[in-house]
Amino acid sequence: MAGIIRPMCIVLIAAILAAAISPLGEATIGYYTVVTYLTTCRPYLTNKGSLGNCCNGVKGLYRIAKTTQDRQSVCGTLKYLVGSYKGIHLNKAAGLPRQCGVNIPYKISPSTDCSKYVHVLVT
Template sequence: MASMTMRVLCVIAACMVVVAPYAEALSCSEVTSKLAPCFNYLKSGGKVPPACCDGVKGLNSAAKTTPDRKTACTCMKSAYKSYNGINADNAAGLPGKCGVNIPYKISLSTDCNKVK
C-alpha cells in the first residue's frame, strides 16, 4: 500500500514539474485585466489611479521571463491599437509614474521581438 501511495505521489510531483512552467505563462487576458484600470488615464491623462499602478506593478512582477515580457509587450501593443484615443505620451510615461522600470518603451513602434 505504501509503495502504491509513493508511486502516485511521484507521478503527481512529476506532472507538477512538467505543467508548472506553462501554468505560470502570462496571457493577454491577464495583461488586459491588469491594465484595465489605466484606460481612462491613458486616454485623458490627469492623476494615475492607484488601481492602475497596482496593475502595472503586478504586470511587471508577473513578466519575469523574456517570453513573458515579449507577451506583455505584444498584448499591450494589441490593446493600444484596439482602444481608440490612447495618448502616446501617457502610455510611454505610465511605468515611470507608477515607479516601475521596464526594459522597453510602451509604443506602437516597439519591436516586441527584441524585448529581453
C-alpha cells in the same frame, strides 16, 4: 448592453487565439491577464480620469512577468492595446511605467519591436 458585448467578444477571441498559438507547456501571460491588470489605467490613458489605482496593476504585471516569453507576451499585448484602442494617448502610455516607478527596457508603443527589448528587465 450591446456596447459591452463587442469588447467582451474581442477579448475572448484574442484570449483564444493567444492560447492557440502558445506552445504547450510554456507558461505565458495572455492577453486577458494583461487587460485585467491594466483595466484601471484606461481612464488615465484616455484623459477621462486620474492615475488612480493604475500603478497597482502596472506593478503587479511587472512582478508576474518573470520569463522572456512572459515579457514578450506582455510587450506584444501592450503594443496591440495602445495601437488598437481609440482614444489612448500614446505619450501617456509610453510614460506609464515611469509614472508608476517601474523600469522596463522598451517604450510602450504600437511600433515597439518586442523581440529586441524584453530579454532583461531592469530593476
